[in-house]
Amino acid sequence: MASGLGMQGDQITKEDVRRVEHEESAGHKAGNIPAGSDAAAMQSMMDKQNQNKGEVIEERKGNLPLPEQPPTKSDFNSADASTVNVGSGGVSDTFSKGNDALREPATGDSAVRTDGNAFMVNTKAQGVGREAMEGGLPNDAVARDAKDKAGLADTTKDYGYPQKNDPTS
Structure with a gap:
């Protein structure tokens, strides 16, 4: 990835990314940059460097699937199995x-x-x-x-x- 430029991940600047994007887009139809290209990888690295940790956490939380039912507070000190969310173990017969x-x-x-x-x-x-x-x-x-x-x-x-x-x- 950008190996011909001799750059490491923390040394890449926005100008370096723009230059590689320009070179990549010139060789493709309609100026699109392919997803697996060096320019796309460099842009992704720049985006991650510019995001703070809170934004990254919120982005990843947003991608998680939601549970079907909201969770209830577990009470492991109770003899009532329904509060522990066990799902089975009911008495069916003596x-x-x-x-x-x-x-x-x-x-x-x-x-x-x-x-x-x-x-x-x-x-x-x-x-x-x-x-x-x-x-x-x-x-x-x-x-x-x-x-x-x-x-x-x-x-x-x-x-x-x-x-x-x-x-x-």
Whole structure:
């Protein structure tokens, strides 16, 4: 680009650009300057040198596509997913018994670690999943020594094993 003139980008003046434009336009029909010519490139460099940064930013902002909907302020501290602009995750159907602790934010201590009645605090996650479905802590979810104690739901099912339903034994 203007290599025959021996000029660098910051040394080009308006007069240099006009001279190259004159030479380029003389060789083309109707005096037009081709877009890929040295004169066009030099003119583009001069335009960029003469623009201040604010004008360049505004020009580039104007070329950006606008969003279809104006953005809304996100609230990541809320349990309401609609303010976070997630688009999916709505509850379509229940997937477990007593699923309030699985869907709501955890606002209380875990009922496994803290006895809510003893410490007078809010606890969550009681009556969720099999505990809610089978009416208590499942018999097969405790240690072997604690099986068949009061308060446990009998979840031992007869699957047709001979030792459980053999009439001769």
